[in-house]
Amino acid sequence: MTSDDTRAAAPAATRPVPPPPSSRRTRGAFLLMGLGVALVAVTVVAAGRGQMAIPPAEVAGSIAHRLDSGLEWVLGRVGVTVDLPLDIGPLPAHVQGENTLWLVRFPRVVLAMLVGAALATAGALMQGTFGNPLAEPAIVGVSPGAAVGASLVFVTGTSALGEWTVPVAAFSTGLIATLLVYFLSRSGGRTEVVTLILTGVAVTAVAFAIVAFATFVATPEAREQIVFWQLGSLNGARWVAVAAVVPFVVVGLVAAGWLARPLDLLSLGDRAARHLGVHVERVRIVAIVAVALLVGAGVAFAGVIGFVGLVVPHLVRMVIGPGHRMLLPASALGGAVLLVTADLVARTAMTHADLPIGMLTALVGGPFFFWLLRRTRSRAGGWG
Numbered sequence: 043m044t045s046d047d048t049r050a051a052a053p054a055a056t057r058p059v060p061p062p063p064s065s066r067r068t069r070g071a072f073l074l075m076g077l078g079v080a081l082v083a084v085t086v087v088a089a090g091r092g093q094m095a096i097p098p099a100e101v102a103g104s105i106a107h108r109l110d111s112g113l114e115w116v117l118g119r120v121g122v123t124v125d126l127p128l129d130i131g132p133l134p135a136h137v138q139g140e141n142t143l144w145l146v147r148f149p150r151v152v153l154a155m156l157v158g159a160a161l162a163t164a165g166a167l168m169q170g171t172f173g174n175p176l177a178e179p180a181i182v183g184v185s186p187g188a189a190v191g192a193s194l195v196f197v198t199g200t201s202a203l204g205e206w207t208v209p210v211a212a213f214s215t216g217l218i219a220t221l222l223v224y225f226l227s228r229s230g231g232r233t234e235v236v237t238l239i240l241t242g243v244a245v246t247a248v249a250f251a252i253v254a255f256a257t258f259v260a261t262p263e264a265r266e267q268i269v270f271w272q273l274g275s276l277n278g279a280r281w282v283a284v285a286a287v288v289p290f291v292v293v294g295l296v297a298a299g300w301l302a303r304p305l306d307l308l309s310l311g312d313r314a315a316r317h318l319g320v321h322v323e324r325v326r327i328v329a330i331v332a333v334a335l336l337v338g339a340g341v342a343f344a345g346v347i348g349f350v351g352l353v354v355p356h357l358v359r360m361v362i363g364p365g366h367r368m369l370l371p372a373s374a375l376g377g378a379v380l381l382v383t384a385d386l387v388a389r390t391a392m393t394h395a396d397l398p399i400g401m402l403t404a405l406v407g408g409p410f411f412f413w414l415l416r417r418t419r420s421r422a423g424g425w426g
Contacts, residue, residue: 066362066363066365066368067368069361069362070362070363070365070368070372073358073361073362073368073372074368074371074372074375077372077375077376077379078375080379081155081375081378081379081382084379084382084383084386085151085155085382086098086101086102086105087386088147088151088154088382088383088385088386089101089143089147089148089151090147091386091390092142092147092389092390094136094138094139094142096134096136096139096142096143099131099132100131100132100133100134100135100139101134101143102131103130103131103132103133103134104131104133104134104139104140104143104144106128106129106130106131107129107131107133108144109128110126110128110129111129113126113128114126149279149280149281149283149284150276150277150279150385151382151385152284153276153279153283153284153287153343153344154276154279154378154381154382154384154385155378155381155382156284156287156288156291156339156340156378157276157287157339157340157343157344157347157381158350158377158378158379158380158381158382159291159295159374159375159377159378160287160290160291160294160295160336160337160339160340160377161179161336161337161340161347161350161351161354161377161381162350162351162354162355162373162374162376162377162378162380163294163295163298163336163370163373163374163377164179164294164332164333164336164337164351165177165178165179165350165351165352165354165355165373165377166298166351166354166355166358166366166369166370166373167298167301167305167329167332167333167336167370168181168182168329168333168351169355169356170301170305170308170309170329170366170369171235171305171308171325171326171329171330172235172238172239173235173308173309175355175356175359177239178348178351178352179333179336179337179351180242180246180348181238181239181242181243181246182219182220182223182224182238182242182330182333182334183216183219183220183222183223183242183245183246183249184216184217184219184220184333184334184337184338184341185216185337185341185346185348186219186245186246186249186250186253187215187216187217187218187219187220187222187245187249188212188213188215188216188219188337188338188341188342188346189212189249189250189253189271189272189341189346190215190219190249190252190253190256191208191211191212191213191214191215191216192208192211192212192268192271192345193252193253193256193257193260193268193271194211194215194252194256195207195208195211195212196208196256196260196264196267196268196271197256197259197260197264197268199264206286208271208342209283209286209342209343210342212338212341212342213338213339213341213342216334216337216338216341216342217334217338219245219249220330220331220333220334220338221334222245223238223241223242223245224238224327224330226241226245227240227241227242253268253272256268257269270345270398271345271346272345272346272400273345273346273398273399273400273401274344274345274346274347274348274398274399274400274401274403275344275345275388275396275398275399275400276344276385276388276399277389277396279343283343286339286343287339287340287342287343290335290336290338290339291335291336291339291340293332293335294332294333294335294336294339295336295374297328297329297331297332297335298332298336298370299370299371300328301325301328301329301332301366302366302367302370303366303367304320304325305325305329305366306364306365306366306367307320308320308322308325309364337351344399345398345400346400347381347399347400347403348400348403348404349403349404349407349408349411350377350380350381350403350407351377352407352411353380353407353410353411354373354376354377354380355369355373356411357376358372358373358376380403381399381403384399384402384403384406385399387402388402
């Protein structure tokens with residue numbers, strides 16, 4: 043063996059050996075359980091924190107009381123009368139504690155869960171579809187397109203649908219931008235990844251230009267609304283918004299589950315995936331539609347929240363590997379935990395102030411993700 047051969051072989055010999063599949067499944071199961079427990083814990087803490095402090099025991103007692111009453115009501119509707127032993131724990135001592143929890147806090151916490159799970163799952167889908175760990179939902183134009191619809195509503199002052207005007211406009215223009223990117227990138231009945239990414243960059247640039255022009259011509263009040271919406275916020279979340287987001291998130295998550303195995307095969311390359319029976323074009327279409335549903339629903343009610351779809355799947359992949367059967371549900375749970383935590387900080391970090399949640403995710407996630415990239419690169423001995 044020549045000296046050149048020795049140098050070429052040396053880095054491969056020092057690279058860490060990937061863990062066996064059984065080890066990855068075990069770590070994935072532990073990660074799912076850990077994230078589930080963390081989500082329950084952060085939900086109880088987040089619901090109790092605010093101007094009116096409610097102890098975690100009282101929050102848990104209120105949840106148990108509502109769960110007991112709800113299940114007994116459902117069973118009673120089918121003719122079963124039973125006294126369930128779920129009504130345990132103390133109720134909120136404050137006279138307005140129940141109303142605060144169920145009319146103000148829990149709608150915001152649940153919406154944060156849904157939006158976080160949607161953004162993280164969409165990021166995992168994008169990274170798997172394009173075979174690039176740095177891919178994110180903005181590539182297909184959902185978030186920039188949604189910003190166009192919202193900014194135009196703020197500038198024109200349109201209120202044809204009442205409080206639904208901004209969400210409907212944002213979701214519609216986000217979906218239109220996604221479809222525009224997809225159809226402009228098709229050629230000869232196929233969609234090439236590079237062409238789709240470049241088309242997404244062009245459509246995103248145009249969308250940002252429209253938003254910039256809308257900001258320029260807007261009144262000071264409308265300008266503040268545009269800027270705050272682009273920074274993201276869950277302020278004012280209500281159960282009606284939760285009910286509107288749930289169907290889109292559920293459909294998107296079901297589609298993501300169906301895509302798990304095809305995405306694993308797609309990681310081998312388009313040609314190898316086709317030989318193994320994967321309809322590559324169909325997989326990409328379903329993935330793009332699922333991303334549009336997930337991100338569009340979240341952006342419509344929460345504004346633009348960046349970095350969740352980029353960081354969370356990458357962190358999960360570092361722990362359990364690239365297999366999408368574990369990666370997708372773990373990303374959904376991780377995104378929910380991250381956004382509930384970020385929203386808790388956003389509304390409690392400053393007295394009588396609600397910080398933009400998108401600002402927090404970028405401010406904390408950016409340096410942390412950069413550190414992870416440096417750490418991964420140093421351990422792998424480079425990207426080559």
